[in-house]
Amino acid sequence: MTALPEYKTRRLLANQGVPLVDGVFLNTQNDPGRDRLPPPVYLKAQITGATSRAAQGLVRRVEDPLQMASDIEEMFAAKAQGPVEGLLVTSAAKLCHEYYVGCILDFGSANKLPGGILMFSSQGGSGVEERSGSLKKISFSLLRPPTADMLTGHFAELDHPEALATFLEGIINTFIRYKLTVLEVNPVGVREDGSLLVIDCRAEFERHAIAKADKPLFTIHDAGREEQTRIERIVEKINALEPAGTGFIRENRAPVPAGAYRVATNLCGGGGKMLWEMAVGGRKDIYSANESDTSGGLSAFKSYRLLRAILALDTPQVLLLTGSGMAFQNQYHLAAAVWKALRESPTPLPSLLRFGGTEEDKAQALMERVMPSLPVKVKTFPAHLFPSAMIDHIAQMASEKRMTVVPEDQPGGEPAFRVDLPPGEFYFDPQKWTQPTPPPCVTICPTQFLKWNPDRRWVEPAQDARCIGCLLCETVSLLEGNGELRIKLDIPEMN
Amino acid sequence: MDGILKHLADIETPNVLVFGITGKMGRNASRTMKAVGTPILAGCTPGKGGQSVDGVPVFNSAAEAVAAIPEINCAVTYVPAGAVKAAAMDAMEAGIRFLVFTADGVPIHDQIVVKEYARAKGSLYLGPNTVGMLDTTGYLFGLIGGNAEWARKNYLPGCVGIISRSGGLSQLFGAFHCRPHLSGPRPDGSFGPLWDETYPGVSAVLCIGGDPIPGVTLLDAARAFQKDPRTKVMAVYGETGTTQENDLAAAVRTGAITKPIVLFLGGKFSKAGVAQSHAGAMIRNEEESYAYKRNVLEDAGITVVQRPDAVFSHTASVLNKGA
Numbered sequence: 001m002t003a004l005p006e007y008k009t010r011r012l013l014a015n016q017g018v019p020l021v022d023g024v025f026l027n028t029q030n031d032p033g034r035d036r037l038p039p040p041v042y043l044k045a046q047i048t049g050a051t052s053r054a055a056q057g058l059v060r061r062v063e064d065p066l067q068m069a070s071d072i073e074e075m076f077a078a079k080a081q082g083p084v085e086g087l088l089v090t091s092a093a094k095l096c097h098e099y100y101v102g103c104i105l106d107f108g109s110a111n112k113l114p115g116g117i118l119m120f121s122s123q124g125g126s127g128v129e130e131r132s133g134s135l136k137k138i139s140f141s142l143l144r145p146p147t148a149d150m151l152t153g154h155f156a157e158l159d160h161p162e163a164l165a166t167f168l169e170g171i172i173n174t175f176i177r178y179k180l181t182v183l184e185v186n187p188v189g190v191r192e193d194g195s196l197l198v199i200d201c202r203a204e205f206e207r208h209a210i211a212k213a214d215k216p217l218f219t220i221h222d223a224g225r226e227e228q229t230r231i232e233r234i235v236e237k238i239n240a241l242e243p244a245g246t247g248f249i250r251e252n253r254a255p256v257p258a259g260a261y262r263v264a265t266n267l268c269g270g271g272g273k274m275l276w277e278m279a280v281g282g283r284k285d286i287y288s289a290n291e292s293d294t295s296g297g298l299s300a301f302k303s304y305r306l307l308r309a310i311l312a313l314d315t316p317q318v319l320l321l322t323g324s325g326m327a328f329q330n331q332y333h334l335a336a337a338v339w340k341a342l343r344e345s346p347t348p349l350p351s352l353l354r355f356g357g358t359e360e361d362k363a364q365a366l367m368e369r370v371m372p373s374l375p376v377k378v379k380t381f382p383a384h385l386f387p388s389a390m391i392d393h394i395a396q397m398a399s400e401k402r403m404t405v406v407p408e409d410q411p412g413g414e415p416a417f418r419v420d421l422p423p424g425e426f427y428f429d430p431q432k433w434t435q436p437t438p439p440p441c442v443t444i445c446p447t448q449f450l451k452w453n454p455d456r457r458w459v460e461p462a463q464d465a466r467c468i469g470c471l472l473c474e475t476v477s478l479l480e481g482n483g484e485l486r487i488k489l490d491i492p493e494m495n
Numbered sequence: 496m497d498g499i500l501k502h503l504a505d506i507e508t509p510n511v512l513v514f515g516i517t518g519k520m521g522r523n524a525s526r527t528m529k530a531v532g533t534p535i536l537a538g539c540t541p542g543k544g545g546q547s548v549d550g551v552p553v554f555n556s557a558a559e560a561v562a563a564i565p566e567i568n569c570a571v572t573y574v575p576a577g578a579v580k581a582a583a584m585d586a587m588e589a590g591i592r593f594l595v596f597t598a599d600g601v602p603i604h605d606q607i608v609v610k611e612y613a614r615a616k617g618s619l620y621l622g623p624n625t626v627g628m629l630d631t632t633g634y635l636f637g638l639i640g641g642n643a644e645w646a647r648k649n650y651l652p653g654c655v656g657i658i659s660r661s662g663g664l665s666q667l668f669g670a671f672h673c674r675p676h677l678s679g680p681r682p683d684g685s686f687g688p689l690w691d692e693t694y695p696g697v698s699a700v701l702c703i704g705g706d707p708i709p710g711v712t713l714l715d716a717a718r719a720f721q722k723d724p725r726t727k728v729m730a731v732y733g734e735t736g737t738t739q740e741n742d743l744a745a746a747v748r749t750g751a752i753t754k755p756i757v758l759f760l761g762g763k764f765s766k767a768g769v770a771q772s773h774a775g776a777m778i779r780n781e782e783e784s785y786a787y788k789r790n791v792l793e794d795a796g797i798t799v800v801q802r803p804d805a806v807f808s809h810t811a812s813v814l815n816k817g818a
Contacts, residue, residue: 105603105604105607107603107707107708107737107779108607108610108708109738109742110712110714110738110742110745113610113611113614114606114607114610114611114708115607115611116607141611142604142607142608142611143607143608143611143612143615176604179602179603179604179605181603206602206603208576208600208602209602209603209604209605211577268663269661269662269663270661270662270663270705270772270773270776271661271662271663271664271732271761271772272663273772274661274734274761274762274772274773274776275664275761275803277761277762277763277764277765277772278761278762278763278764278802278803279802281763281764282763282764295663296599297520324662324663324666324667328638328641329641330641356663356667357641357645357666358640358641358642358645359645383667384671384674384677384678384679384804385804386802386803386804388802388803388804389804
């Protein structure tokens, strides 16, 4: 879940009509808004994900204008918990009491439907965590949320229960409207007349739950997030180039334990990640150079690009790949991508490969056939062996010296044609196929996208079919033909 | 012979409406489902009513589809995550009793609303974030098998019921129980064939999905297999996060589930609060941890194996097989 800073949470609440203590957000220390609220005020540094701000001087009460100017300058310069997005200035409202209000999700159980939970304490303010015994929890439906009238009865023992119920209705509406996972107001300020105000607030949300129209409200300062590595940036561009299918690679930032075998992984789906974690989680002698999830119907073009990115990682000694393509990815297509990546990468890795799913037998047979021609050692495993069996071979593979090779030449000149999605350039060399009959690259095409023009003796794209990026044409051209058809798959920023 | 839907949702013959049938994924998956034997009676894509896909009529809404074809009783959705809630409510409002949501990334709020709406309407659903279900009486909902030829070849009638929170493992657990002479680790530490050419086979494969609020839970699926006369043993993939495994253990302990269960539990090294694999695997409290779940499962008498490929020798042992 992602945290939303207070000034943004206030906007969500304001949009739902929840009353807020007067406040102004300063983008810069010279923001003209700084003169709008005279002291006494509170200055609050806005830092995504920051905690315990008061203890670090990132929340201050200011009594006079001169102090306010110097405090604003100091707080903008603060870097204790990441870059300061701005300062929220709020009035020091006169309050007679403080409440605590929160909303969270209840995931339910066998005997209970999921929903929301409204949490309330009549003893809000700092230190509320230690007073959890005073917390009242009220389950509510997200489908049919409670109205103020329905909530009033829960607070009959307090003064002005109707005002509180109306306030809580607004809190629940905000929580549901923006699909928040957490919404907390602490304190809720209670004034002499019984009216209520949001004094301080925070929210958490799921990035993918936010409606397109609401995205500007949830744009957060990302500078505090983990900086991407070069390979992660390349993977991001690969995903932008061809969005279909999950292509997740994250490099391990932890230091490599002395003597550990360094393994790059290309794993499939949540199950694949879980199995790898189960197999090596308790071992200190195996270091995962990266996390990976390559699933959900990738084309072989995309698998190739992702594999090239993985092979370009600096750390690993061995590549371990498992495919589970029964749902989505044909494993023969994946094997074609693996072969291409290992022969075209300048830094191929000794590889442990297990294909599992549609056409897994053909996938394994392909790799075993091309194995002798590869610059690195490759071992394949039948699908019925799970990753735990592959791990026994890591040490042997890691004893191979990692090499830098001169990869095979890429086709040059103008391509015969290009495909936009999945993106690739097709090169045809008519001197390598002089017969009038169609070459194998045409007859293998599963979608009849490749057509043979017998008059020109040339390969052309069909207008009424599409390329699915399976790489079978190039694969069969190299294995059964004369290498007449080649595919060039550029990788953004790889070179 | 009744399929698993009879025991899950009291549906003898599924007649299916496909949401998103005009999209690439929906069209391809529908072809696979039909080729396996699933009766697809209609499609639904708002704004594309009146079209047809491979001879299947397309309607603007589930209400229109059900009005024209009252036999429709199931729906499968191939729509983006953000559109699942609307499709679900449309289908349930039209009276469709069983649904499958394949999409990954459905907002948790939407999952909760759909769960409550389904309860109110008397509907049941599989997912979200599922590869679906396959029954060896001859129907498929979702994406299991990748293509029809592969699905028919790898999922063969038998007596093992598969339940899984992972798409890949639901398929592997299913397919490997249908392979003659499958090799794997044996309880005595040796490795080799676990059975001869007479493989156990599967009754059905139910992928309940990897999200935190599944429609059909591990327990719901186990109850269906308990009632299914074909099923003699259940092979289950559970993991950290949610209380599903604990609920299953409680049902075994009280005698509501009596058929043997072999379970591989993922997440031994998962840390609390970290999304390790599936969204639903995140540990939010002690009861959702690996250690807690393993204890309650084993206390209930469920066989918890230490590696995924150990599932097969244990189901074989239950069935008194052995090469």
